[in-house]
Amino acid sequence: MMRLSSDSTRQVRSLRPAHSITLARTLHPGAWWVWAIGLAAGASRLTNPIGCLLLLAVAGFVVSARRSRAPWAYAFGGFLKLALLIIVIRIVLQALLSTESQGVHTIVVLPQIPLPSGAAGLKLGGVVTWEAVITAFDQGLQLATIICCIGAANALASAQRLLRCLPGALYEVGVAGVVAMTFAPQLVADAVRVRSALRLRGYDGRSVAAVRRSAMPVLEGALARSVDLAAAMDSRGYGRTTVDRRATRMATAGLVIGGVVGICAGTYGLLGSAGSGWMGLPTLGLGCALAVVGLVVGGRRTGRSRYRPDPWALPEWLVAGSGVAAAVILFLLAHAHPGAAVPPYPLQMPEVPPLLLVGALVGVLPAFLAPPPPDRVVDKGRPR
Amino acid sequence: MTPDPAPRLAHSGTAAATDDATVTSSAVTGGEPGSVATNRAATAAQARGSRQPHAILPLRLRSALVLALVSLVGLAAYTWPFFLTPGAALDNSHGSDAPWFFVALLPLLVAVVVAEISAGGIDAKAVALLGMLAAVGAALRALGPGAAGLEPSFIVIVLGGRVFGRGFGFVLGSLTIFAGALVTGGVGPWMPFQMFAAGWVGLFAGMLPRCHGRVELAMLAGYGAVAGLVYGGLLNLWFWPFGAYSPEVSYIPHAGLGVNLHHYAVFWATTSLGWDIPRGLLTGLAVLVAGRPVMAALRRAARRANFG
Missing domain, CATH: 1.10.287 (Helix Hairpins)
Incomplete structure (x- = not known):
């Protein structure tokens, strides 16, 4: 029975609808990760702020075009906040701690605080120059772009489907991971339930004792559930095909x-x-x-x-290929125009060679070549 | 063609496994000869090599060897800035390539070591317990106020590693980080480093000497405090070499061990130490407060599931 069905699948493989780029379906998570890692690798060759901003825009545009409505699809905003934090920390540390002024265009002279000799040359305050601040901004923006490319993969690729692609040797631990991801949200709901029950009995949920009183039932419930789950898995023949x-x-x-x-x-x-x-x-x-x-x-x-x-068909090849192609183009750019990839003078307007624009354009292709996620298409087609 | 599980499903389905006794008996009688053999081997290894009474996933000689070698490379992934020889292959003009090299290498290492530890026959009960404890840790991670530096999931990792042994502790630590990152959409280049460090937290918790009562609680609390502090110090190291923050706190290639250690110490003290000390103290305090009931609950669950 199974052999017959697998043979017939092989026959119709050339006609599979999975090859269509307009049919709504969830893309293989590996394709999104290859695309994102390609963009991140390309960004690792650029400190040109215009190039980094272009790549950030590419990642953001593809996310907004192709994300689903699942809760994890909104992770990109968190990554953007993290990116801002990285840039701000970079600039503040550079401005406050740097002894080398790195330039002559002074913004402000902060009062300098003398430090004990144990801090060996470290200073607090003093001269802050435009050169130092803009160099810090460029380097912070590069790291922020890499982080946001990874964030795009987080928002686009389904974690549950990614877990299914784990190699066979990690099968058992992968199942444990699925169990963890399935029950973690439920535990949060459990905690809310226990706390409201405690509040009904007149305890307030603030002291250490109250936290302990509400945490232990949740843990006990989780452990009891694990024993039940093991019984259910055993009765369904889990792990018998060793x-x-x-x-x-x-x-x-x-x-x-x-x-x-x-x-x-x-x-x-x-x-x-x-x-x-x-x-x-x-x-x-x-x-x-x-x-x-x-x-x-x-x-x-x-x-x-x-x-x-999950099928790996034409759209997967296109999306993964666009990431790899963008990385190759940006590596070529860093080789051919090192001055454009890593601008030597921070105060000059960085040059933007056409190759950089081509790389960004290739990176944005998945916004059009990837099939739309099913849950968004259904909503669009519904009569109002 | 893979074997069809349906007949075996019917076979073991006759034992309508609802309580623990039937689960255990079906686990022994229902399997193929091969799986019975692995069960027996696992039990023998447990009796021989484990120090914890409820050890799940005991480390055999082979997996201990792999874990030791992989931990060596993992340690190099954090501490390479101190030991990089001038003129080495990873020592290039823009010093930011070596971190990405380790970011690419570490996931493979985690996969190899976790597969190796779990290769000795991990049954449904171990999978369910591992998944549930990782869920508790991941939920704590998602809820925990990350900004205050508190890592509440360390309680689960430390106590789980203590009760269920070294191998379980390592897998639990890395799985907790993994599941937490997937639930909150926080997968990034930092994740393999966190998985290794949290795995070590669980591993060393399982390797602490055997003792009981208050001594055990005090030892675990002290361990939790140290682990929370060292975890922060280790995790800064993965992104520290990226920075040209200022010459006095950043990584200088070719500057030698002493200079870079000093720079890192200044960097740690001025940036994350203010978060790491509260994390260590809070982890220790939480173990002190919640350690006894949590360990009692874990040991009771182990008895009910009839481990070892």
Whole structure:
């Protein structure tokens, strides 16, 4: 029965509706993450404030065009606040603590507070220059852009679906993660319920004793629920399909230990002196490859099939490809016009070569090429 | 083709598992020969290697070795600014590449070590307990006033690691951070560093010496205070090398161990120490206040689920 259905799926694969870029469906979360990491990698090559602002606008536009109505889809605002905080902290620290004035255009001379000699050259206050402040702003904006690109992935990709893509060796821990994500909101509701019950009995919920009185029932409830959940999982045959062969176990052990030793040696080589070149990247790459193969082989122990796996079709390729292409273009830009990627004089208007605009335009393509999320389309089509 | 679970489902479904005794018996009798063997191996390893009476996910020799090696690389991911040799491959003109290298490497390391610890047959009860405790921690993280530096989920991680052992503590710590980040939409380059540090908090809580009563509570409270403080100091390190805040508090390549340690100490003292000390104190205090009932509840749950 199952074989028949899988054969027929293979036949109609070329006609799958998943390839359409207009059919409303949820995009594979991996595609959004590849796109976002591509943009972030591109931003890591730019301190040009105009380039960083362009990338921020790209991330914000794609989020507003393609986010769903789930609660986590509003995470981007939080990331924007964090980005502002990073920039402000950068500027304040630079203005207050820097001894090198880094320029001649003074904004203000703050009263300088003498510090004990233990602080070795640290100063508080003194001359604050435009050059120092704008350099701090540019560098803070770069980090803020990287953070916001990651925030865009948080807002666009569903965490539940991402958990389903975990490798097989992490299957059990992934299930524990699903349990945690399912019950965490419920625990908050539990806490509210217990606290209102306490208030009805005349306790106020402010003292330490009250917190303890309301926390313990929530914890006890969670533990009791975990025992019930384990019983339910056991009765449905959870974890019964373990294939545990001695040969597989030994192979996994060898691969994982070899891989980890390789990663150790590779990291040591990368951090150590230049003389040990062979211990650097090649050893590290080999170690990573061995560890990944170990994860795949170790994942075979849970023989299981995936229920309705997320497709990776044309829109996924387009979205992931746009992120990778943007990263490649921005790396090329940093190579071809180093003065435009990292402006040498902070007070000059930074130049904006066409390549930068092309990179930003390629990055914004998912706003049009990704299929719209289903919950927003349904709302739009509803008659008013 | 993967084996169809349906027949086995019918088989074990005959034991309508509602109370703990039937769950345990079905876990032993219902499985395939292979899974019975792993169960037996796990029990034997528990009797041999664990120090906690209720240890779940005990560390076998192999996973302990992997954990030690991976922790070494993890420690390098935080402390590389102090040890980077001039002229090394990671030592380039713009010093901000090395942090991204470790941001890319750490998720693979976390995956390998968690898979390795959980490879020894993790059953439904362990999965459910792990998920529930991580849910409690994640909910505390979502509710907790992050701005005040308080990390209330540390109570769950410390006490869970203490009651259920080292391996469980590590997995619980990193899973709590992971689930909390997914629930609040806070996945970022800082997450792998937080997962490692929180995993160590749980791991070392499980490695504390055995004792009872007030001594145990005082020891755990002191440990929680130290862990809260050190956690903050470690986590600053991942973004510290990005900064050219000012020459006296930022990372200077080639400046040597002493200078950079001093710069970092000044950076820590002027920025996050004001949050880290309250976090340490509050974690210790919370363990002191809530430790006894929480540990009693965890041990009771372990007895009901018939672990070890």
